[in-house]
Amino acid sequence: MDLTYTDDQKAFRDEVRTFLNDKLPSRLSGKVASGKRLTKADYEEWHAILNERGWLGVTWPAEFGGTGWDAVQRHIFEEETTRAHAPRIVPFGLNMLGPVLMKYGSKAQQDHYLPRILNSDDWWCQGYSEPGAGSDLAAVKTTAVREGDHYIVNGQKTWTTLGQYANMIFCLVRTSKEGKPQEGISFLLIDMDSPGVEVRPIVLIDGEAEVNEVWLQDVKVPAENLVGEENRGWTYAKYLLTHERTNIAGVGFATTALENLRRIAGLEQSSGKPLIENPFFAAKLAQVEIDLMAMATTNLRTIAAAAAGQAPGAESSMLKIKGTVIRQEINALTRRAVGPYALPFVSEALDEGSNVDPVGPDYALPATQAYFNNRKLSIYGGSNEVQRQIISKAILEL
Amino acid sequence: MNFQLTEERQMLQDSLRRYLADTVSPEMLAEATESEAGHSETLWSGLAEMGVIGALFSEHDGGFGGAGFDLAVVFEETGRAGAFEPLVASGVLAGGLIAARGSEAQKARVEDIIGGAILGFAHSEPGARYDLDHVETKATKDGAGWRLDGRKTVVEHAGAAEAFVVSARTGGETRDAEGISLFLVPADAPGLTTRDYPLNGGGRAGEVTLEGVSLPGDALIGAEGDAFPAIEEAAARATCAICAEALGLMESIRALTVDYLKQRKQFGQPIGKFQALQHRMADVLIEIEQARSAVINLAGHLAADRVTRERHVSATKNLIGRAGRLVVEEAIQLHGGIGMTEEYALGHLAKRLTMVDHRFGDTDHHLERFIRLSAA
Numbered sequence: 057m058d059l060t061y062t063d064d065q066k067a068f069r070d071e072v073r074t075f076l077n078d079k080l081p082s083r084l085s086g087k088v089a090s091g092k093r094l095t096k097a098d099y100e101e102w103h104a105i106l107n108e109r110g111w112l113g114v115t116w117p118a119e120f121g122g123t124g125w126d127a128v129q130r131h132i133f134e135e136e137t138t139r140a141h142a143p144r145i146v147p148f149g150l151n152m153l154g155p156v157l158m159k160y161g162s163k164a165q166q167d168h169y170l171p172r173i174l175n176s177d178d179w180w181c182q183g184y185s186e187p188g189a190g191s192d193l194a195a196v197k198t199t200a201v202r203e204g205d206h207y208i209v210n211g212q213k214t215w216t217t218l219g220q221y222a223n224m225i226f227c228l229v230r231t232s233k234e235g236k237p238q239e240g241i242s243f244l245l246i247d248m249d250s251p252g253v254e255v256r257p258i259v260l261i262d263g264e265a266e267v268n269e270v271w272l273q274d275v276k277v278p279a280e281n282l283v284g285e286e287n288r289g290w291t292y293a294k295y296l297l298t299h300e301r302t303n304i305a306g307v308g309f310a311t312t313a314l315e316n317l318r319r320i321a322g323l324e325q326s327s328g329k330p331l332i333e334n335p336f337f338a339a340k341l342a343q344v345e346i347d348l349m350a351m352a353t354t355n356l357r358t359i360a361a362a363a364a365g366q367a368p369g370a371e372s373s374m375l376k377i378k379g380t381v382i383r384q385e386i387n388a389l390t391r392r393a394v395g396p397y398a399l400p401f402v403s404e405a406l407d408e409g410s411n412v413d414p415v416g417p418d419y420a421l422p423a424t425q426a427y428f429n430n431r432k433l434s435i436y437g438g439s440n441e442v443q444r445q446i447i448s449k450a451i452l453e454l
Numbered sequence: 455m456n457f458q459l460t461e462e463r464q465m466l467q468d469s470l471r472r473y474l475a476d477t478v479s480p481e482m483l484a485e486a487t488e489s490e491a492g493h494s495e496t497l498w499s500g501l502a503e504m505g506v507i508g509a510l511f512s513e514h515d516g517g518f519g520g521a522g523f524d525l526a527v528v529f530e531e532t533g534r535a536g537a538f539e540p541l542v543a544s545g546v547l548a549g550g551l552i553a554a555r556g557s558e559a560q561k562a563r564v565e566d567i568i569g570g571a572i573l574g575f576a577h578s579e580p581g582a583r584y585d586l587d588h589v590e591t592k593a594t595k596d597g598a599g600w601r602l603d604g605r606k607t608v609v610e611h612a613g614a615a616e617a618f619v620v621s622a623r624t625g626g627e628t629r630d631a632e633g634i635s636l637f638l639v640p641a642d643a644p645g646l647t648t649r650d651y652p653l654n655g656g657g658r659a660g661e662v663t664l665e666g667v668s669l670p671g672d673a674l675i676g677a678e679g680d681a682f683p684a685i686e687e688a689a690a691r692a693t694c695a696i697c698a699e700a701l702g703l704m705e706s707i708r709a710l711t712v713d714y715l716k717q718r719k720q721f722g723q724p725i726g727k728f729q730a731l732q733h734r735m736a737d738v739l740i741e742i743e744q745a746r747s748a749v750i751n752l753a754g755h756l757a758a759d760r761v762t763r764e765r766h767v768s769a770t771k772n773l774i775g776r777a778g779r780l781v782v783e784e785a786i787q788l789h790g791g792i793g794m795t796e797e798y799a800l801g802h803l804a805k806r807l808t809m810v811d812h813r814f815g816d817t818d819h820h821l822e823r824f825i826r827l828s829a830a
Contacts, residue, residue, distance in 0.1 A: 057523045058456045059754040065455065128455060335825075342825045346748075346769040353747035357457050374740045447739060448732035452712050454724075 059353075061132070069132050076140040079105050083408075085141040091422025093264075093406050094143055096179075096221045102143045103176050112174055115151055120158055120170050127362035131303075131355075138308030146218065149173035149180035153226050156243070156296050160284040169245075183213040183227030183246070183270060184293070191442045193228070194237040194290065198272060200229035200244055202279065202286075207231075207244060209252075209275040215436070219255050219268035223248050227272075232287050243289035245281040246272070262428040263403055297438070304372050304437070305355040305379035310348050313386045313426075317341065320393045320419055331393055344385045351378050370450035373443035380433035380440060391427040394420040457750070459527065466509060466519075467527045473504060474535035480799055483536055483656055491614045492650070492658025498539050502570035510545040515553040516565055522753030525691060526698040530749075533702025536803050538657035540572050540611040542692050548573035548619040550688045551636060555676030560638060563617075574615035576606035576639075576662045577685065584815035586689055587631045587682060591664060593622035600674065602637065602645075602667040612660025613650035615641050620664070624679050631682040636675040643667050655806035683760075690767045693814045694752045697774045701749050703807040704742045704781045710800055711735065711785045714792075731788055738784050741777040748773040761827055768815075768824035775817030778807045 061069065084098055106112040114130055116122020125133065145151070154173055157166055172178045189195040198211025209229060219225070225246050232240030246253070252275040257265035284292055321332035321341065331337050358371050391398055397416030404412040405421060414421055434440040448454045459467060477497060486494040501507060509524050511517025525546070532541065549567040552560055567573060582588035591604025602622050609618070618639045626633025639646060645667040648660040676684070715726030715735065725731055752770035755763050782804045786793040793800050811817060 057459065057750070057754065059750070061455055338825045339821055342821055342828065343772070345828075346773050346821075346824065347744065349751060349769050350744040350747040350773055353751050354743050356455060357747065357750075360455055360457050371743075374743055377736075378740055378744065441733065444733040444736040445729075447736040451739060452715075452726075452732070452735055454712070454715055454726035454732050454735065 059356075061128075065128060065132060068129055069136060072133055072136040073140075075109060075111075076136060076142065079109070080140055080142050081105075084143055087408055088141040088143055090418065091406070091426065092408050095408075099143055099146050099221075100176050103145070106145070107174050107176070112145070113150060113154070114145065116154060116158070120154075120166070121174055127359045131359045134303050135308050135311075138312055141312070146179070148182050148217070148222075148226075149178060149224075152182060152296050153180050156226075156283060156292050159295060160243075160292050162280075164280070165245075165283065178224045179218075179222045180224045180226060181216050181219040181222035181248075181268075181270075183216065183225045185215045186212060187214055191439050193293065194241065196228045196230055196241060198227065198229050200231050200242060200277070202231070205279045207277045207279060207282070209244065209246065209272045209277055211272050213270040213272070214258070214267075216255070216268045216270045217266060219248075219270055220257060220265070225253075225270060226283075228289055228293055231289075238290040240287055241289040241293070242286050243283040243292045244277055245283065246275060246277050250275050250277070252276075260429065261431070262425040263401065264425070264429065266429070298367075298372075305351060305358075305375040306383055306433075307348070307352045307355050307379070310379065310383050310386060311352075313383060313390065314345060314348060316419070316423075317386055317390045317393060320390060320417075320423065323417070324393055324395060337389075337393070340389055344382060344389065347378075347385075348382050351375070351382060354378070370446050373438075373446040373450075376437065376443050377434075377440045383433055384430055387423075387427040387430045390423040394423050397421075398424040459523070463519075463523060463527045466506075466524075467531060469504065470506060470528065470531040471534065473500065474531055474537060478535040478537055480536075480802065483538070483802060486538070487652050487656050487658065492611060492652070493539050493614060494537075497537060498572075499570055501539060501541070502568070507541065507545050507549075507570065508568045510541065511549065511553060511564065511568060515561070517568060522691075522694055522756035525695045525756075526749055526753040529695045529698035530702040530705075533699035533806075534706050536656070536703065536706065536799075536806055538653075538655070538806070540574075540614060542695050543574050543610045544572045544615070546692045546695050547575035547577075547688050548615075548617075550691060551575070551619050551681075551684055552638070552675060554684050554688070555636065555681065556638075557672070557675075559672070560675060563638070571616060572611060572614045574609050574612050574618045574641075574662075575688075576609045576612070576618040576620045578607050578609070580605055580607045582607075584819045585629065586685055587629050587634070589621050589623050589634050590628050591620070591622040593624050593635055593637060596668060598671045600637065600669045600671070602639065602664045602669065604664050606662040606664070608659050609648075609662050610653075610657065610659045612648045612662055613658055617641055618646075618662065619675065620662075621681065621685060626679075633679045634681045634685065635678050636681045636684075637669055637673045638675055639664075639667060639669060639673065643669070653809070655809035656802060686760075686764070689814055690763055691756060693767050693771055694749070694756055696810050696813055697745075697752060697770050698749050700774045700778050700807055700810040701742070701745050703803050703810075704745055704778065707781055707785045707800065707803050707807065708738065708742055710803070711738070711788050714789055718790075725788075734784055734788065738781055741780050745774055745777040748777075761830060765824060765827045768820040768827060771815055772817050772820040772824060775811040775820070778810055779817075782807050 113122030118124035186196050200207040200209045225248055227244050227246055228241050229244050230240050231242040252273040254271040256269045258267045259265050322330050324331040326334050397420035400415035404410050405414040508517040509519035509528055512520030544567055549564055553564050579590055594601050620637045620639045621634055623633050624635040645665045647663045650660040652658050716724050718725050748770040752766045755766040792798050
């Protein structure tokens, strides 16, 4: 038992810190820290900076141009970039599609797409969920019918995050209605500029159009865009989900959010004293901090096991539930901490360089909108109820 | 970063788990509470022979362990078995304080303790609740010796102890950290009386009254008036021990409950097939993992500076209190009627786990303390 990093790991952490100090533009970290809207160009700028250093393919092996880092190094990188308020790495190409192509894609697909992901030539989005297939993903209805050397795709995808920026989408499509629902699914790569693809924004309760509907009508997709074998897409989809679950606990996000809450609670006044001295507020803050201290160690236990070669199993379901519950609690406390200034909704104040002043303190609106936005955490990536089913089946064997 | 036990600790865990599984039974525990000793003399001598008491002390003090993770390993296993031997009272507290502050002559007692001698720690007083600095018991100079007067409450294993480490005030006011001293007092000292009684969750304790107890000068353990930091550190180690014990209790309760969910049939199927129960059990499991991490955090910071250590004491004890309550209440509910019976194995484990919240500060006490330590 040793709860501290080794000397090598400490040296690595220092290297990451130095890099962030030198290379993370203060314009970007300032926007992240203050909860301003990030643009497509902001994300691409950060991706390019990381790529230049060879640090964009965080989860990728070196042979594909990735870092080759182990689980502990990835954790340290995540911890440090979050602490420094770097923009997040957009995960769809890097953490989701990339690993699938490396394991199941053809050599041609790997050679073509992987460098384009690193170079930000393509912006990928995820075509999984459908109106009738949320937690029950195997119920996808979008069809792909083989005609000569093409597939003709018809259907509708939804909750497509940042689809408005994407030029490519990886889709689960139905190529067979035989057998179990899982057996007729294929994994297809689709160019969003193809005729018949239409993207419609969905405005969420935080007022932002972070997600989209993607309509596919008679879209012609070259057969070479099939990943792996026809009707084996469920296997690839599940493999992707295990990668989606890296950093599922969100310890870095929770830690940063807790620091922000502590700062706000020190500035807000309640009955002539800082809110943080109010015993009722202080008790709630302390309780979530204590939960986070334990969860961070649960997370490290999983990471240490992964670094020792153990595949993450249903433990990630426990981390997903606990991690999202903690983050949502911090968001709720932060919303309450800003008091009446949770009410004014002056959306323009969230844009960089906006000449519209916020009403009340500048941290109030981002805090409130983050609360609404992060209600998604316990829904996406397998809702927390689906995770409980996984725990019940895989660990408790009920 | 490494969460594996060392080879030695792994061996200790394996052999202790095997020994306790072979030795402890619900009948044995029930008899132990009813017995005059208030614990199982068979089990106690077995633990001493295995070197389990020695694992609570550092090599410097004559043991072969003494670190936070040694405590965690030992007490997770005793908790798993539902045992209540005087390991905390005699080993961690009385023995720990003598090892930390005793003279060479007094330290001979540590060897006795490792061999199975039982000492008690008579510290808590009526009205003190969980405040470690609340000491009213007076020690007054009496020629070359001392005279002790006061009352000590819920002194664990008082009836079995051959001697006590007693805290008493040699200066300052009731709730001052300054002015507290420690004394080694034989259980048969004239003026010392014990009212002995059984405890919820197993084992026995006593109310210890000191009326004009005369002690020689060399009964003082360490210097006069500055014992509080050592008491606080001993309490931190004891908290680590009982939090690990709570974790072991949780693991046993979890195993019993999952088994029961698979066996018990209602409405024509095992009740574990019902989603309402599955989700509750999944939440119990998540909190037990949190509890395990909390124990690791505390065990890993017992040797840290005072504020860091004590923040972890309070964080861990708070979390264990909350998780323990959830585990107990859900386990009883998921079992249904059988979980309410004295006879079924769950009852003892559930009560013992509940009582962890009443030793060394409860959930609220430690939440408030965590806030104070965080502001400092």
